[in-house]
Amino acid sequence: MKNFQIIRALSSKTAVTNISKEKEAMFIAGGTNLVDLMKKNVVSPDKLIDINGLDLKKIEFLKGKVSIGALAKNSQVAEDVSIKEKHPLLALALAAGASQQIRHMATVGGNMLQKTRCSYYYNTDMPCNKRTPKSGCGAIGGFNRMHAIFGASDSCIAVHPSDMCIALAALDAQVLVEGPKGKRQIKFTDFHRLPGNTPEKDNTLEAKELITSVEIPDHNFTKNVHYLKVRDRTSYAFALVSVAAALDLKNNVIKDVRLAMGGVAHKPWRLTEAEEFLKGKTVSEEVFKQAGDLAMKGARTYGGNDFKITLGANTITEALTIAASK
Numbered sequence: 001m002k003n004f005q006i007i008r009a010l011s012s013k014t015a016v017t018n019i020s021k022e023k024e025a026m027f028i029a030g031g032t033n034l035v036d037l038m039k040k041n042v043v044s045p046d047k048l049i050d051i052n053g054l055d056l057k058k059i060e061f062l063k064g065k066v067s068i069g070a071l072a073k074n075s076q077v078a079e080d081v082s083i084k085e086k087h088p089l090l091a092l093a094l095a096a097g098a099s100q101q102i103r104h105m106a107t108v109g110g111n112m113l114q115k116t117r118c119s120y121y122y123n124t125d126m127p128c129n130k131r132t133p134k135s136g137c138g139a140i141g142g143f144n145r146m147h148a149i150f151g152a153s154d155s156c157i158a159v160h161p162s163d164m165c166i167a168l169a170a171l172d173a174q175v176l177v178e179g180p181k182g183k184r185q186i187k188f189t190d191f192h193r194l195p196g197n198t199p200e201k202d203n204t205l206e207a208k209e210l211i212t213s214v215e216i217p218d219h220n221f222t223k224n225v226h227y228l229k230v231r232d233r234t235s236y237a238f239a240l241v242s243v244a245a246a247l248d249l250k251n252n253v254i255k256d257v258r259l260a261m262g263g264v265a266h267k268p269w270r271l272t273e274a275e276e277f278l279k280g281k282t283v284s285e286e287v288f289k290q291a292g293d294l295a296m297k298g299a300r301t302y303g304g305n306d307f308k309i310t311l312g313a314n315t316i317t318e319a320l321t322i323a324a325s326k
């Protein structure tokens with residue numbers, strides 16, 4: 001690992017000022033992803049701006065929304081009594097991630113910016129356009145069991161790894177950021193991006209911008225929700241596919257619905273066509289199965305991940321069935 005310096009920032013303004021002065025500096029929060037990447041020489045910053053002293057840890061219930069500070073720990077949010085009551089989908093998705101020890105260290109902002117778990121990205125002996133632009137992609141034609149079936153490109157077929165972000169995409173969250181040009185807000189579904197021919201860029205943050213909080217608007221998805229994650233082991237495993245399902249039901253009729261998937265694309269994948277199909281329908285296994293099949297239309301597989309089409313459709317059906325039964 002390369003030698004590096006740490007600078008401790010005590011306000012978001014000084015964090016942004018400090019990072020703006022440096023060419024090869026990065027923010028560090030819980031360090032659960034960044035330190036691994038540094039140990040493997042995938043990233044080699046000269047300076048780390050430690051943001052753990054910033055006042056960005058609060059969960060605040062404001063008029064019409066909840067605001068979650070970027071430095072709130074994943075376990076703190078997952079276990080917050082009011083989050084469990086008002087945003088149970090988010091609590092379930094967070095609890096499905098990593099392990100309790102990692103959730104105690106991992107922060108909301110860091111979780112959103114964690115890097116893909118594509119094994120070629122972590123191995124500096126292998127080609128990877130995301131790590132080294134224009135070096136090629138080891139996964140296309142290689143071991144691609146975990147990889148994308150939607151929105152991939154000829155440059156990169158990696159998937160976004162976070163569980164929390166799948167729920168935030170379903171719940172129409174907003175990301176608040178502060179940078180050298182001031183503060184701004186980004187719609188969650190616009191925050192992560194598809195790879196196109198610039199897979200090295202995971203999101204729409206501009207250089208040196210700091211995530212300060214995430215906001216979720218109030219909604220009626222407080223009962224019939226489920227986050228279903230299919231993985232190789234029950235702990236310490238990323239999703240093969242996952243589904244965030246939220247239903248607003250009246251007399252068994254679907255008044256409103258949100259559906260998003262993980263493990264299938266370079267970003268949290270919102271299933272808007274299936275959502276439209278479900279609105280106004282009466283709950284039934286057949287309707288949920290049709291939604292699952294509809295959502296898989298247009299999927300493209302790469303050999304190792306062919307199974308994700310059937311698995312994806314079945315996981316959607318199951319997640320909706322469990323959500324409706326609560």
Ligand SMILES: Cc1cc2nc3c(=O)[nH]c(=O)nc-3n(C[C@H](O)[C@H](O)[C@H](O)COP(=O)(O)OP(=O)(O)OC[C@H]3O[C@@H](n4cnc5c(N)ncnc54)[C@H](O)[C@@H]3O)c2cc1C
Binds near residue numbers: 026099107
């Ligand atoms: C063994 C293991 C298993 C895991 N399993 C899962 C899983 O199943 N599901 C899941 O979702 N996650 C999983 N994770 C990932 C884990 O949740 C992330 O590593 C964690 O959320 C990252 O948060 P952090 O605060 O530690 O970020 P850091 O490692 O500190 O930072 C990550 C990135 O975010 C940047 N950053 C951090 N905070 C900010 C901010 N406020 N503004 C701008 N940039 C920022 C950093 O510069 C860095 O680039 C796993 C991790 C491990 C090690």
Ligand code: SF4
Binds near residue numbers: 127129155
């Ligand atoms: S899928 Fe993306 S991250 Fe994985 S090797 Fe190809 S370019 Fe790299």
